[in-house]
Amino acid sequence: MSDIPDQSRPRSHSSHWGVFRAHWQDDRLVVAPHPADPDPSPLLQNFPDALRHRARIARPMVRRGWLENGPGPDRRRGRDEFVEMGWDEVLDLLAKELARVRDAHGPEGVFGGSYGWSSAGRFHHAQSQVHRFLNMALGGYVRSVNSYSAGASAVILPHILGPFDAVCRRNVTWTQILEHTDTILAFGGMPLKNTAVASGGISRHIERESMAKAHARGTRFILVSPLRTDLPEEAGSEWLAPLPGTDVALMLGLAHTLAVEGLHDTGFLDRFCVGYPAFERYLLGKEDSQPKNAAWAAAICGIPAERITSLARQAAQGRTLITVAQSLQRAEHGEQPVWMAAVLAAMLGQIGLPGGGYNYALGSLAHYGKQQNAVPIPTLSQGTNGVKNFIPVARIADMLLNPGAPFDYNGRRMTYADIKLVYWAGGNPFHHHQDLNRLREAFARVDTLVVHELAWTATARHADIVLPCTMTLERDDIGAAATDPLMVAMHKLAEPFGEARDDYAIFAELSHRLGTGQAFTEGRTAQEWLRHLYARTQEALAESGLSAPSFEQFWEMGEIKLPSAPDDGGILRAFREDPERHPLPTPSGKVEIFSEVVAGFGYEDCPGHPAWLAKAEMPDGRHPLQLVANQPYTKLHSQFDFGGYSASQKRRGREVARLNPVDAAARGIAEGDIVRLFNERGACLASASITEDVRLGVVQLPTGAWYDPADPMEDKPLCVHGNPNVLTRDVGTSQLAQGCTGQLTVVEVERFAGNLPPIRAFEPPAGVARPA
Numbered sequence: 124m125s126d127i128p129d130q131s132r133p134r135s136h137s138s139h140w141g142v143f144r145a146h147w148q149d150d151r152l153v154v155a156p157h158p159a160d161p162d163p164s165p166l167l168q169n170f171p172d173a174l175r176h177r178a179r180i181a182r183p184m185v186r187r188g189w190l191e192n193g194p195g196p197d198r199r200r201g202r203d204e205f206v207e208m209g210w211d212e213v214l215d216l217l218a219k220e221l222a223r224v225r226d227a228h229g230p231e232g233v234f235g236g237s238y239g240w241s242s243a244g245r246f247h248h249a250q251s252q253v254h255r256f257l258n259m260a261l262g263g264y265v266r267s268v269n270s271y272s273a274g275a276s277a278v279i280l281p282h283i284l285g286p287f288d289a290v291c292r293r294n295v296t297w298t299q300i301l302e303h304t305d306t307i308l309a310f311g312g313m314p315l316k317n318t319a320v321a322s323g324g325i326s327r328h329i330e331r332e333s334m335a336k337a338h339a340r341g342t343r344f345i346l347v348s349p350l351r352t353d354l355p356e357e358a359g360s361e362w363l364a365p366l367p368g369t370d371v372a373l374m375l376g377l378a379h380t381l382a383v384e385g386l387h388d389t390g391f392l393d394r395f396c397v398g399y400p401a402f403e404r405y406l407l408g409k410e411d412s413q414p415k416n417a418a419w420a421a422a423i424c425g426i427p428a429e430r431i432t433s434l435a436r437q438a439a440q441g442r443t444l445i446t447v448a449q450s451l452q453r454a455e456h457g458e459q460p461v462w463m464a465a466v467l468a469a470m471l472g473q474i475g476l477p478g479g480g481y482n483y484a485l486g487s488l489a490h491y492g493k494q495q496n497a498v499p500i501p502t503l504s505q506g507t508n509g510v511k512n513f514i515p516v517a518r519i520a521d522m523l524l525n526p527g528a529p530f531d532y533n534g535r536r537m538t539y540a541d542i543k544l545v546y547w548a549g550g551n552p553f554h555h556h557q558d559l560n561r562l563r564e565a566f567a568r569v570d571t572l573v574v575h576e577l578a579w580t581a582t583a584r585h586a587d588i589v590l591p592c593t594m595t596l597e598r599d600d601i602g603a604a605a606t607d608p609l610m611v612a613m614h615k616l617a618e619p620f621g622e623a624r625d626d627y628a629i630f631a632e633l634s635h636r637l638g639t640g641q642a643f644t645e646g647r648t649a650q651e652w653l654r655h656l657y658a659r660t661q662e663a664l665a666e667s668g669l670s671a672p673s674f675e676q677f678w679e680m681g682e683i684k685l686p687s688a689p690d691d692g693g694i695l696r697a698f699r700e701d702p703e704r705h706p707l708p709t710p711s712g713k714v715e716i717f718s719e720v721v722a723g724f725g726y727e728d729c730p731g732h733p734a735w736l737a738k739a740e741m742p743d744g745r746h747p748l749q750l751v752a753n754q755p756y757t758k759l760h761s762q763f764d765f766g767g768y769s770a771s772q773k774r775r776g777r778e779v780a781r782l783n784p785v786d787a788a789a790r791g792i793a794e795g796d797i798v799r800l801f802n803e804r805g806a807c808l809a810s811a812s813i814t815e816d817v818r819l820g821v822v823q824l825p826t827g828a829w830y831d832p833a834d835p836m837e838d839k840p841l842c843v844h845g846n847p848n849v850l851t852r853d854v855g856t857s858q859l860a861q862g863c864t865g866q867l868t869v870v871e872v873e874r875f876a877g878n879l880p881p882i883r884a885f886e887p888p889a890g891v892a893r894p895a
């Protein structure tokens with residue numbers, strides 16, 4: 124298994140962006156999508172060049188200042204040289220440092236949240252590995268909860284409808300849409316670039332053909348978004364472009380029209396919901412004398428009042444599905460659009476009907492709109508974390524900068540831990556976090572930062588100890604996701620780069636040094652773990668009376684098809700069919716249009732019913748443009764930014780920023796010009812693309828370009844490559860959820876007239892010998 128017998132024979136593998144087969148031809152890996160995938164992702168072509176790219180990390184490295192002065196706060200992180208070290212020596216050093224922190228500060232001094240997507244394999248899943256290791260070797264770690272994806276929605280949805288998965292994943296499917304849906308009102312759209320991706324893997328990209336078929340049958344798609352490209356041409360959509368961040372006002376305008384024209388379903392509101400009367404008083408302006416009518420909404424969001432009223436009437440006819448992209452809640456007061464869309468769907472009375480109601484995040488990832496598997500997929504047990512303290516994931520810099528300070532989260536008053544050591548494996552905070560110059564300051568405060576990486580990301584460059592790990596193509600694994608019918612044998616396709624080791628092997632070695640080797644490995648090699656994890660699915664298949672191939676057979680076949688659970692609409696359908704027998708898991712058992720629990724928290728930034736709340740940051744004279752920092756088209760997050768497809772879509776080596784012709788002309792910006800985007804937090808360069816597909820007043824720069832400071836010695840260096848997170852604001856969505864708000868920020872853009880600085884993001888850092 125683990126050696127590579129016949130390199131010219133295609134072998135199966137999987138990634139978050141698709142299942143594929145690969146073989147070697149003339150010293151080059153040839154990657155071909157799964158033959159049954161109707162719309163494979165071009166992201167697959169990031170693999171071949173990535174394997175042996177100079178950005179890979181060849182051997183363990185230790186930061187010179189840390190080595191010479193020992194652990195401690197140090198502003199030289201990200202500015203210092205590195206020293207190469209052999210594996211035995213570096214593992215001894217790290218085991219000693221872990222023991223020091225454990226003994227002096229306890230596991231409460233270690234942050235092991237280690238947020239990030241790493242790779243699709245279920246065993247070599249870095250985040251699971253690092254959590255398991257820290258639980259067993261140190262007794263636990265300060266963890267993070269929720270995600271950058273769904274920071275606000277994951278907290279608000281259980282208060283108002285039910286668990287996140289019940290609203291996103293086990294709800295409306297594309298099959299139901301094809302049969303039943305007349306209108307889809309898609310806030311933030313359903314861009315095909317986003318459904319290219321699902322964590323754990325995706326074998327068939329069905330969204331393009333599903334939208335084409337639905338459109339052909341007569342489904343009307345209405346795109347509410349600053350970018351026309353947020354729905355594909357196949358959907359034949361109408362495009363409405365409100366000012367970003369103002370969707371709640373638009374939704375209230377729609378709701379007001381429904382209420383005053385008697386188009387709302389009072390039967391549904393009475394029987395299945397609580398709190399509509401209180402919300403309606405707000406909607407009609409009974410308390411603040413401001414009805415949230417179409418004219419009021421139009422003045423805020425920029426969609427004409429007549430279109431708002433006609434859209435409300437249209438939505439009240441036939442089967443209507445409302446979707447809200449994750450992006451809308453990755454912004455200040457991100458809880459509000461998630462909640463308000465649910466209220467709108469409740470007023471339309473269609474929650475729980477096939478193809479109707481509300482499916483939060485449908486179209487944001489390929490997980491949603493699919494059927495669940497009827498058998499469990501492999502997962503690695505993480506053990507038990509003895510530390511109770513945690514942060515909402517996007518509060519990382521706040522925590523490191525303010526040890527001991529209080530903060531609010533979902534009704535609790537909590538305290539930030541005092542972190543001495545940060546351990547990261549499988550994520551890239553210099554990709555995912557906001558206000559990167561502030562993040563650099565935060566990382567300067569800890570004693571030790573340890574990073575396992577396959578390439579020289581900015582996070583690796585800011586570490587004290589950098590351990591090179593294998594990438595997915597360099598090891599055997601099993602790919603599977605709860606909403607994809609294929610479980611994939613991920614065959615090793617290449618030898619590890621340089622001295623890179625699997626995360627598992629690194630943690631096993633460290634565990635042995637810390638005396639917890641047996642607990643961590645349970646005496647299994649990596650190959651034995653794969654068989655062990657496979658057995659769970661195999662047994663479930665056998666119990667269901669289905670064919671349950673042996674591990675050897677599975678490995679040889681390359682994939683097995685898993686059975687699906689019925690397309691039954693989940694708990695929302697069951698609730699609609701019999702609300703007494705199947706109440707929702709909310710406090711009232713019903714849809715909470717007003718939540719006593721949320722109101723009881725007393726948060727001004729998240730009151731007891733959805734509301735339009737003024738934003739701290741809106742475009743103004745100094746920063747007149749709204750930056751949309753969305754998911755990239757050419758990669759998953761920052762992964763393989765140095766890969767062939769990602770590189771081919773850059774211009775003069777930089778990320779592309781898109782803006783409207785009117786905004787470009789006003790600034791003397793021409794197609795292909797290098798521009799500087801800036802605000803008081805930072806600045807970055809990008810190549811300008813001018814297009815009517817972007818709303819007036821908006822500039823769009825996707826995330827994903829590796830942070831590349833012109834002069835790392837500066838406190839707020841210019842990022843020459845186009846990482847928008849030097850511009851974004853590091854604040855929580857509200858006291859309720861404290862989610863990430865990276866999607867929107869205000870900026871100004873100008874033509875960059877200076878000499879173009881070189882891109883160095885993919886050059887190994889100073890002091891590192893080039894691999895032979």
Ligand SMILES: Nc1nc2c(c(=O)[nH]1)N[C@H]1C(S)=C(S)[C@@H](COP(=O)(O)OP(=O)(O)OC[C@H]3O[C@@H](n4cnc5c(=O)[nH]c(N)nc54)[C@H](O)[C@@H]3O)O[C@H]1N2
Pocket residue numbers: 238239240241242247249271272273453547548549550551552554555556575576577578580592593594595626752753754759760761762763826847848851865866
């Ligand atoms: N401004 C702004 N910021 C955002 C967003 C936004 O919309 N706007 N979106 C946010 C969202 S939704 C998300 S999910 C986050 C994503 O943030 P992340 O998940 O942190 O981003 P990735 O680039 O996927 O990071 C994964 C890292 O793991 C490494 N890796 C891959 N395989 C392995 C492995 O086997 N072992 C180890 N040790 N490492 C491995 C990769 O090289 C990569 O550096 O970004 C968030 N940030």
Ligand SMILES: Nc1nc2c(c(=O)[nH]1)N[C@H]1C(S)=C(S)[C@@H](COP(=O)(O)OP(=O)(O)OC[C@H]3O[C@@H](n4cnc5c(=O)[nH]c(N)nc54)[C@H](O)[C@@H]3O)O[C@H]1N2
Pocket residue numbers: 271272273310311312314316317318319320347348349350353366367368369370448449450451453487488751752753754755756757758759760866867
């Ligand atoms: N190719 C690719 N696909 C991905 C990812 C990736 O990195 N690359 N990441 C995956 C992950 S982890 C996640 S969580 C999902 C994220 O899914 P999302 O968060 O939904 O993805 P985004 O692309 O950030 O945003 C979708 C669109 O919302 C629009 N938008 C932004 N702000 C507003 C607003 O205020 N109002 C309205 N109406 N629209 C707005 C933008 O035009 C944007 O293109 O994507 C997944 N899919």
Ligand SMILES: [Mo]
Pocket residue numbers: 270271272273
């Ligand atoms: Mo995400």
